[in-house]
Amino acid sequence: MKLKRNIAISENGFLFNPETGDSFLLNPIAREIVNFLKEGNDVADVKQLLFDRYEVDLVTLEKNLEDFLEMLQHNELLDR
Amino acid sequence: MSFFLKENNSIPNQMEKLEYERPIINKVNAGMPDKFGMSTRVPVMSHIEEVAIKDIMDQYGSPLYVISEPCIRNTYRQAQKAFASRYPRVQFAWSYKTNYLNAVCKIFHSEGAWAEVVSGFEYSKAVENGISGDQIIFNGPEKSKADLERAINDGAMVHLDSLDEFYFLGELAQNLNKKAKVALRINLDAGIYPQWDRFGFNLENGEAWHVLTRVMLHDYMELLGLHTHMGTYITAVSAYAIAAKKMADLAIRLFRKFNHSVKYLDLGGGFASKNTLKGAYLPGSDTCPSFDDYAEALTSALLASELPPERLPLLILECGRALVDDAGFILGRVLANKRLVDGRRATVIDVGVNMLFTSFWYEHDVLPTRLKSEQTENTTIYGPLCMNIDVIREAVQFPLLQRGDAVVIPRIGAYNMTQWMQFIKLRPPVLLIDEDRKVHLIRKQETYEQFNAMETIPEHLKT
Ligand SMILES: Cc1ncc(COP(=O)(O)O)c(C=O)c1O
Secondary structure (H helix, E strand, O other): OEEOOOOEEOOOOEEEEOOOOEEEEEOHHHHHHHHHHHOOOOHHHHHHHHHHHEEOOHHHHHHHHHHHHHHHHHOOOEEO | OOOOOOOOOOOOOOOOOEEOOOOOEEEEOOOOOOOOOOOOOOOOOOEEOOEEHHHHHHHHOOOEEEEEHHHHHHHHHHHHHHHHOOOOOEEEEEEHHHOOOHHHHHHHHHOOOEEEEOOHHHHHHHHHOOOOHHHEEEOOOOOOHHHHHHHHHHOOEEEEOOHHHHHHHHHHHHHHOOOEEEEEEEEOOOOOOOOOOOOOEEOOOOHHHHHHHHHHHOOOEEEEEEEOOOOOOEOOHHHHHHHHHHHHHHHHHHHHHHOOOOOEEEOOOOEOOOOOEOOOOOOHHHHOOOHHHHHHHHHHHHHHOOOOHHHOOEEEEOOOHHHHHHHEEEEEEEEEEEEOOOOOEEEEEOOOOOOOHHHHOEOOOOEEOOOOOOOEEEEEEEOOOOOOOOEEEEEEEEEOOOOOOEEEEEOOOOOOOOOOOOOOOOOOOEEEEOOOOOEEEEEOOOOHHHHHOOOOOOHHHOO
């Protein structure tokens, strides 16, 4: 699961896909996830990093992370 | 993808963890601000009349209805003041069908409202709530023999809806050898669409005048008043001015011909509440006229008419939704979050159209009781029923709630606690917050046993 390479993300959560011209707004935790993915972490790493940092139970985190990755996929931001 | 946590990778000493919110990504549609051109800040409602919603739900569960007694009283007093400060003789009659929970009716009655009923069932409730016959207005197309006999004996105001009813009532009154107190329900053109011409008698085509003449000549009827109720959620105050003028003119015409002064003009209800109609461009809270606006239009027309100042008829109003919508709340919880095929977010809550009938015509607000951030996602909110019609809100910017989080739907006091359906689920309990902020259970959660006790199984189907 990899983010498309040329995707740009700003510090305040603004994401731009030059391939399609689409722009997106991300909340802080979503921005973090995208950055983790950009740095080459795999999904299990990302999940561990978030679990360590946030006050959340594992089931909720897994549900939400899976849903978020699906949305990245849906918006054509991932390389399969 | 793998969803197993790697062991031995966690931070050694437990630092204070950050508050969690689920990750979201929202596509930006450049050049497309939302329809009001303002930012979507999510309002939060954590308390109702200073009582914490969390405490209420901890004690009574979910879903629930909550009614605010202070809100009912304030609203009623505003309405009363708006009219009484402009016209000397004003009387509200509480529209039972709008909310006939006894506690609610009794609040209105304690503020001075009479009862406006449209069935024998509602009539019985009014009597039980301490209203005497001469303060009951009996409207509606269906009144049974027993209903009408009771109304005649009690001296209730029977508002005639059809010629058939006129004959029927006349016969019953004659048999009882009593005069029935009647008014005529009149439908008229006040410039609003649709014109409710199915109730009562039409003014413009002469039907109303024709029947009025017959009532006047009837030995067992006494004409007390004239009534119209033009429709509901009428935002054009001018319609009330037109209707008031036409009703006043009719009363004057009656006086000229029969030397008979009607005791009252009943202009019905129909004032809008602050809810937003589906498809409306602006929120109802911005477009809804105030009681003062309605009162100004209506009473100006009456005072400008040729009604003699020393014999002004009583002005009766039968407002329903405008008096009680704001006082009602539904509390519920998130059951699930889902993703629809097109990527939209769907949130399922435990409040369905079975208990929120008005979601078919209003865009109800669904509010969080606490917020972790201002983040929202375009969301469709579904009820819990396994039915496609069970949609509470379509495509709203909604905060990132999780399963179990509480939601509040405000402004649901009108028609939901009467048009509620025993469909798939039993009806939830209703609470009242009184003026001392004490919480009372005013209608219990329905039980399986009660419901099943209504049914009988034929012998051949037993075993
Ligand atoms: C005869 C009559 N009066 C009053 C009302 C109350 O109407 P609203 O809630 O629009 O004020 C109704 C409701 O339909 C009605 O039929």
